Amino acid sequence: MPQAIRAAVCRLFGEPLSVESVQLADPVRDEVLVALESCAICHSDIMAISGRWKGKLPAVFGHEAVGRIEAVGEAVTGLSAGDRVVLSLIRFCGRCYYCQKGDLAFCEAEFGLASRSPLTLSDGTPVVHGMKVGAFAEKAVVHQSQCVPVDERLDGDIACTLSCGVMTGFGAVANTAEVAAGSSALVIGAGGVGINCVQGAALAGATPVIALDIHDEKLEISRRFGATHAFRADMDGASLAAEVKALTHGRGVDFAFVAVGHPPAIQQAVDLTRDGGQVIVAGIPGRDDIAEIIARTFGGRGISILGSKMGSARPHVDVPRLVDLHHAGHMHLDELVARRFRLDDINEALDLVRSGRELKCVIEFGGDA
Structure with missing residues (x-):
């Protein structure tokens, strides 16, 4: 009944x-x-x-x-x-x-x-x-x-976060991009998904791990989760690109993760990624939102843009793995x-x-x- x-x-x-x-x-x-x-x-x-x-x-x-x-x-x-x-x-x-x-x-x-x-x-x-x-x-x-x-x-308030935000952010790094140690990574948006991209990249051994957000509070939080550097996402584009290139031997990052549903962030990620690098989009915008991407991104710069739905997760595999990492002191x-x-x-x-x-x-x- x-x-x-x-x-x-x-x-x-x-x-x-x-x-x-x-x-x-x-x-x-x-x-x-x-x-x-x-x-x-x-x-x-x-x-x-x-x-x-x-x-x-x-x-x-x-x-x-x-x-x-x-x-x-x-x-x-x-x-x-x-x-x-x-x-x-x-x-x-x-x-x-x-x-x-x-x-x-x-x-x-x-x-x-x-x-x-x-x-x-x-x-x-x-x-x-x-x-x-x-x-x-x-x-x-x-x-x-x-x-x-x-x-x-x-505790219940911790366990529930595993089912989407943690699994999606960590999975975008570990499953979709398969980030290797020594790679450079950038995350746009340090919210529930993005902060787990940050700690996933740090755990993978990426360096530097760069976080971008429009809130100073989130930038400070991102450092506690493994970001080596953090910048305002709304700072002048040329200045931001110069900061990122200075940290990546003048090239841009190997992997850029878009963890917000804001279409212009995808082109921003492209602008901060090296030639031949990857942009992974984990944020979901509105149903009718359109992202404008410079066409030369693909054939001219060799950049790949990958979608990551739910962090390419297999929940019955990923949730136990995340719990084990947490108990070992590796996942916040x-x-x-x-x-x-x-x-x-x-x-x-x-x-x-x-x-x-x-x-x-x-x-x-x-x-x-």
Whole structure:
């Protein structure tokens, strides 16, 4: 039987969310019901709520979550009630063309949850299962492939960050670009994804690791995560290029990571990359945004521009690896979380994330934050 839960519902794009009671259906077949501990706010949630990605409403967004399984569908294997899991928005079959190539984020299988949301309003109106998780709520129903068992030693506010921001930023460096020791790297945007590009590059042995952001607070934070140098992203272009070239033998960086959804940042990355280097784009702009790239970038300068969706991640491989790195003292996870909020205060948390001056804000369920 469906159960009533509290959720933060987006009824109008660009407006505050409404915390209210909604109905959540039971899991069927290969689905899992998870009672949530914590859900971090990702900039993707901000984009979705703003309407820049368009889509239908009402919706419940939120996808960086951790919780404990309450119930499983009859076809679920390898997961049981009581298991603690991180939830990923990557839903995959493991059998299709993309899954066989390891590109799980592009899985082309059809899932029941893609056409049938488990959420409805009290009057029966369907609610969009936002970001394939709908985790700005006390509980969520997801496909079993979206559940990754996670270490009991990690606090919920830390564990939830693994499911998107950490995995995407670190994966852009380790999986998509495969940065080698001794390479030079630059990251545009020191937010939830970018700061993990920074620490991923530092962990890979890159030097220098250069961070760019428009907020001085983020530049200071980036140094604590492994940036050797940090500059304002909005400084004069010629001056910035001169600073970067002075650090890279006059050439520009080997790898530039774009961790913001701001199209002009892609050309900025190109301008700071050496001939033959790579630009990796991990930030997602609005649906209709267009990036203008100087055509000579490709044939004339030999620069490759690569997309990195979710850090080319395989969650069941990458999450345990990240946890191991954290326990070994190599990954900074605790320092990612700036503030913790109750669900009732989610709009305050969203405003703080929109300001761009903090890293992660986390919604905590089951008690005061």
